[in-house]
Amino acid sequence: xxxxxxxxxxxxxxxxxxxxxxxxxxxxxxxxxxxxxxxxxxxxxxxxxxxxxxxxxxxxxxxxxxxxxxxxxxxxxxxxxxxxxxxxxxxxxxxxxxxxxxxxxxxxxxxxxxxxxxxxxxxxxxxxxxxxxxxxxxxxxxxxxxx
Amino acid sequence: xxxxxxxxxxxxxxxxxxxxxxxxxxxxxxxxxxxxxxxxxxxxxxxxxxxxxxxxxxxxxxxxxxxxxxxxxxxxxxxxxxxxxxxxxxxxxxxxxxxxxxxxxxxxxxxxxxxxxxxxxxxxxxxxxxxxxxxxxxxxxxxxxxxxxxxxxxxxxxxxxxxxxxxxxxxxxxxxxxxxxxxxxxxxxxxxxxxxxxxxxxxxxxxxxxxxxxxxxxxxxxxxxxxxxxxxxxxxxxxxxxxxxxxxxxxxxxxxxxxxxxxxxxxxxxxxxxxxxxxxxxxxxxxxxxxxxxxxxxxxxxxxxxxxxxxxxxxxxxxxx
Numbered sequence: 001x002x003x004x005x006x007x008x009x010x011x012x013x014x015x016x017x018x019x020x021x022x023x024x025x026x027x028x029x030x031x032x033x034x035x036x037x038x039x040x041x042x043x044x045x046x047x048x049x050x051x052x053x054x055x056x057x058x059x060x061x062x063x064x065x066x067x068x069x070x071x072x073x074x075x076x077x078x079x080x081x082x083x084x085x086x087x088x089x090x091x092x093x094x095x096x097x098x099x100x101x102x103x104x105x106x107x108x109x110x111x112x113x114x115x116x117x118x119x120x121x122x123x124x125x126x127x128x129x130x131x132x133x134x135x136x137x138x139x140x141x142x143x144x145x146x147x
Numbered sequence: 148x149x150x151x152x153x154x155x156x157x158x159x160x161x162x163x164x165x166x167x168x169x170x171x172x173x174x175x176x177x178x179x180x181x182x183x184x185x186x187x188x189x190x191x192x193x194x195x196x197x198x199x200x201x202x203x204x205x206x207x208x209x210x211x212x213x214x215x216x217x218x219x220x221x222x223x224x225x226x227x228x229x230x231x232x233x234x235x236x237x238x239x240x241x242x243x244x245x246x247x248x249x250x251x252x253x254x255x256x257x258x259x260x261x262x263x264x265x266x267x268x269x270x271x272x273x274x275x276x277x278x279x280x281x282x283x284x285x286x287x288x289x290x291x292x293x294x295x296x297x298x299x300x301x302x303x304x305x306x307x308x309x310x311x312x313x314x315x316x317x318x319x320x321x322x323x324x325x326x327x328x329x330x331x332x333x334x335x336x337x338x339x340x341x342x343x344x345x346x347x348x349x350x351x352x353x354x355x356x357x358x359x360x361x362x363x364x365x366x367x368x369x370x371x372x373x374x375x376x377x378x379x380x381x382x383x384x385x386x387x388x389x390x391x392x393x394x395x396x397x398x399x400x401x402x403x404x405x406x407x408x409x410x411x412x413x414x415x416x417x418x419x420x421x422x423x424x425x426x427x428x429x430x431x432x433x434x435x436x437x438x439x440x441x442x443x444x445x446x447x448x449x450x451x452x453x454x455x456x457x458x459x460x461x462x463x464x465x466x467x468x
Contacts, residue, residue: 039314039316112181112200113181129205130319131319131320132318132319132320133320134317134320
């Protein structure tokens with residue numbers, strides 16, 4: 001929750017370069033939080049939040065693991081401060097979960113039947129019929145690694 | 148299962164598997180069903196019961212049980228669609244055809260008490276109805292009216308209410324049907340009425356269609372409130388006719404029967420009712436024929452009052468001479 005910096009320790013270098021983009025994400029999140037609920041389903045109102053959270057975590061993940069543009073120190077500090085979801089990033093490192101949308105969709109305890117996952121985890125090739133899938137937890141349209 | 152310690156919960160229902168009809172289960176022989184103990188309160192007796200939920204084939208809407216097993220057993224109906232398990236017909240149709248009386252109370256604490264009592268009595272026994280003693284004419288009628296194949300249109304998703312207003316934003320991913328809702332008499336149904344078998348529009352439609360096909364279309368003259376019975380057995384008396392008439396119509400009270408005119412010579416009788424609606428109910432119940440003293444009698448509508456008396460006396464005169 002807190003993006004307000006209550007740490008007394010020093011901010012690692014490299015933060016200034018990315019602070020603009022992180023501020024933009026923060027603004028988007030604010031807008032999503034303050035949107036009205038009119039015309040949306042109850043679950044649908046939460047989708048933008050989950051989406052922005054995913055996007056922000058993705059940004060930081062890519063900076064560190066893919067582009068190697070920030071230091072280990074900065075990365076750890078960002079995770080500690082809550083700019084990215086550490087648990088979600090941990091899943092992205094596993095094979096098959098590289099594009100995972102959110103942690104709720106693989107949580108088998110939340111599902112109706114024993115041991116199942118959300119419909120968005122099913123590859124598009126195996127979901128027959130032409131129906132578009134929008135999962136109820138986060139609005140994801142398919143987050144398996146091969147679609 | 149151990150008996151429930153809490154006396155309040157002792158009346159609540161637990162079950163292992165639901166009582167369902169073919170159509171509700173769907174076309175797929177493989178079904179995955181979820182069970183939730185005390186998921187909802189029963190639609191008719193308001194006691195908590197075990198809710199079962201499954202997908203009846205693709206394109207279906209995930210059906211769930213809406214009444215408890217006890218209530219289903221009392222009336223021998225499916226737990227989801229509330230139609231008879233043997234014939235797939237509404238309760239009202241089956242009851243009028245077989246002449247069964249509805250004893251289940253409909254209000255509040257009465258029905259909970261009744262349901263609880265029946266649960267004890269029916270434990271292990273499959274159905275609450277004794278179908279042995281009912282008329283075979285009634286059973287034939289039901290067999291005629293029943294469907295032969297499962298009717299999967301019942302399992303379709305409900306009509307999208309947003310689409311009806313023109314506001315559905317989900318487009319192709321919307322799981323509800325994008326169709327115009329049918330706005331006829333059949334659209335106003337209600338669980339309690341359907342279960343107890345009174346005031347059910349579907350039942351009315353089925354029975355009046357059947358009665359018409361049997362030549363028993365209610366005559367246009369609304370003043371006609373009598374039915375004409377033919378080929379009575381020679382041993383019948385007015386009393387025996389009256390008894391049989393009332394027995395086959397459990398919902399009709401003896402006071403609503405105005406009179407019975409029995410003409411022994413021609414072996415026919417007129418049954419006069421006080422109200423036109425009662426007469427129509429009788430016609431529908433007897434559409435396949437009524438049994439009196441072991442013989443099937445024919446049923447026709449009587450003619451307008453002016454013509455009734457001469458018809459009886461002329462036919463009597465004809466056979467006499």
